[in-house]
Amino acid sequence: MSTTFSGTGDPPRHNWAGNVSYRARRFHRPTTLDELRRLVADGTRLRAVGSGHSFNTLGDTEGDLVTLTGLPSTFRFDRERGTATVAAGLRYGDVATRLHTHGYALPNLASLPHISVAGSIATGTHGSGTGNGNLATAVSGLTLVTADGDLLHVDRDTPDFAGMVVSLGALGVVTEVTLDVVETFEVRQYVHLDLPREALDEALGSAYSVSVFTDWRSPRLGQVWRKQLAADRPPPPDWLGTTAARTPQHPVPGMPPESCTVQFGTPGPWHERLPHFRLGFNPSNGEELQSELHLPRRAAADALHALDPIADRIAAVVQICEVRTIAADQLWLSPQYDRDTVALHFTWIADPAAVTPVVAEVEQRLAPFAPRPHWGKVFTVDPATLAAAYPRWHDFLALRARLDPGGVFDTPDLDRYLPR
Incomplete structure (x- = not known):
């Protein structure tokens, strides 16, 4: 197995619990957005890994695995819109601490503050409360690297945006996330x-x-x-x-x-x-x-x-x-x-x-x-049972086919549950 290291630090070789050992042929830690875009454009199969708190193999790949922890730690506010745009690889705990110091908050958090922003929203991770949506409901915009290495910026005005947030990493590598914020409490x-x-x-x-x-x-x-x-x-x-x-x-x-x-x-x-x-x-x-x-x-x-x-x-x-x-x-x-x-x-x-x-x-x-x-x-x-549980399942399949027609972000488990 060949290994590529970009920058310092060793990309994770297994998930947090240790029950999944990643099968990737190469591991990458890009330090610039351009480097990430080249990796995506040049690879036949590529997946991004977050904090590794998934317990299954939906995100495991036999292609290339990339961690976003080497990319710049983007953090910028739009006070007029009430949003914060953050690097997708940041942990929620780090985002929350910085938001609070500026007088802002997110409506809710999961039980673990250790999880990455991109991985959490892609899987529908949540906190609790009858009036609180999952973490992805606070997302008002995304920037992602698509299958051809291009950058795509989307927001709530983008057609099919509701299919792009909880996406299982199947549509591209998310690099920035824009979050709705409220006053700290x-x-x-x-x-x-x-x-x-x-x-x-x-x-x-x-x-x-x-x-x-x-x-x-x-x-x-x-x-x-x-x-x-x-x-x-x-x-x-x-x-x-x-x-x-x-x-x-x-x-x-x-x-x-x-x-x-x-x-x-x-x-x-x-x-x-x-x-x-x-x-x-x-x-x-x-x-x-x-x-x-x-x-x-x-x-x-x-x-x-x-x-x-x-x-x-x-x-x-x-x-x-x-x-x-x-x-x-x-x-x-x-x-x-x-x-x-x-x-x-x-x-x-x-x-x-x-x-x-x-x-x-x-x-x-x-x-x-x-x-x-x-x-x-x-x-x-x-x-079949899983597909029947989601009324917009086939809409997501069509969106995936449009954004990733060559299956750059496919994995064996995704192919089983989301067949092309």
């Missing part, structure tokens, strides 16, 4: 323990951002992380029949809470409360696999009941399960397309042989709710 985070199942729906809608956690070993839901606007009234200690946590909590049982964001209602800036984990620490557990299914919001309680018959099988291989809500959007390949959504996220043990059959059984039992898997997680849904 403060958040208080409270953690409550042992939520009764019957209170799930009320809990999910009770604050700006809410996450409910269960290990499937108890009839009650183990933790509720409520992230409320600082001016809102604090919840009582016995809120919805729970008990207020008296010590700092980590979502994964047994993990040290030092890596988690501040709790107990201490007010703090949005970017230090909305994520579960702090930027300077290892996120989550690390030794894990992840899967996530997105269902209609109204199905939250029924979905948990549908999984009760296999609770023991889930509990045997799960570290924690998180329940969150996300608002509907109109982005073609977004798991939240045209429906308010509840997401069931599973952090599994790092044992694919033990986990994969349980993932398949979870998918089967939730099939009546028309689930859409997270694009960056482990799933076993067959291509």
